[in-house]
Amino acid sequence: MSERKNRHYILNQNGIFQPFFGPNKYGKDRNIGTSFLKESDNHLFFSMNVGINPSYSPTQYINELVYFDKENLKYRNILLSGYLLSTVEYNNMAYTLYVNNNDNSVGIYVIDLKTSKKIKQFTIENRLQGLKEYFPIGQNGASLQIFKGKLIVFLDGNTSDTQFHPIMQIIDPKNGKLESETSLSDTSFLFYDSQIYNDKLYILSEDLNFTIFNDLNKNPKKLRLKQSNSVSEKIQNEKGVISGVHYLAGSVFVLYDYVKNSPADRIREIREYDLLTGKELHVIPLAFKSNKEMIRFFLTK
Incomplete structure (x- = not known):
């Protein structure tokens, strides 16, 4: 939309x-x-x-x-x-x-x-x-x-x-x-x-x-939700913001958009966390580069 x-x-x-x-x-x-x-x-x-x-x-x-x-x-x-x-x-x-x-x-x-x-x-x-x-x-x-x-x-x-x-x-x-x-x-x-x-x-x-x-x-x-010191520093230094959240199979998936650089040069990734412990489970780097200012995501069943 x-x-x-x-x-x-x-x-x-x-x-x-x-x-x-x-x-x-x-x-x-x-x-x-x-x-x-x-x-x-x-x-x-x-x-x-x-x-x-x-x-x-x-x-x-x-x-x-x-x-x-x-x-x-x-x-x-x-x-x-x-x-x-x-x-x-x-x-x-x-x-x-x-x-x-x-x-x-x-x-x-x-x-x-x-x-x-x-x-x-x-x-x-x-x-x-x-x-x-x-x-x-x-x-x-x-x-x-x-x-x-x-x-x-x-x-x-x-x-x-x-x-x-x-x-x-x-x-x-x-x-x-x-x-x-x-x-x-x-x-x-x-x-x-x-x-x-x-x-x-x-x-x-x-x-x-x-x-x-x-x-x-x-x-x-x-x-x-737990983060290592290196991830916390990355979020702070690269101005990471949450751009979307979805829940699936006992996990929460959080989309990060690091807005320090211009859109085409930004880091974007999805991090999966366990909803019981808060532990980080996986990181999904988004390799596709885009010149669009905003980014969202959704999960299909």
Whole structure:
């Protein structure tokens, strides 16, 4: 999916790329990118950042939620106000996290997946003591999950005394009631990703610290992915950043992009870690050189 243009591609099982441009009303190569592409239960969801557009919404900032039914092989879509950040499926409903661009409020839309109708919406409390604003964090839909029948929202502050101290809100999907709010760390925690894997909630920081929930009512497990001194020095000296994370067969695969040099001269590699011990298992160097600024990866089953 493109983050800038309405030009997207599907890779089929035969290795053939097919273009996809969303609903027919949007032309290809329009400045309508997407903020997330996320699989949840029986659907694949993605957003289309339409914004304020003279043809579709001249006065109100809007996004289009598009979703693909994997069983019936059908696409559906619905226009929604605000900027969409993530969607999860639960009980045949789509719960979509958004930010209102006018007043910086945060909320969740509830969409009937069969009719593409908005049923209701919840407001997320994102102002502590009415002063300090918190906003959803994480890449590619990591700011919202469904875990043990609860909506999980990840937020971080936008002021110097709250930034990099993210909180996790646990919300009842039936009524939008906030059941609890938990700080993810007593120290600085640069939230990168959250995923559900093997019935556990994994939360990863940019410096490779995991917070792992087996049960929301119990204290989480902490795990740090282990690095040798030479790898730590390499990451520091070459300005290594995480560019993608995937889970498979008891391992987590982390894609590193070392951004010190120009894109065509960069080192890029995938490191595999054991999810029980944090031990590094393998390193996969990426020999292909590219002049592209950003790089991602995915795992096929």
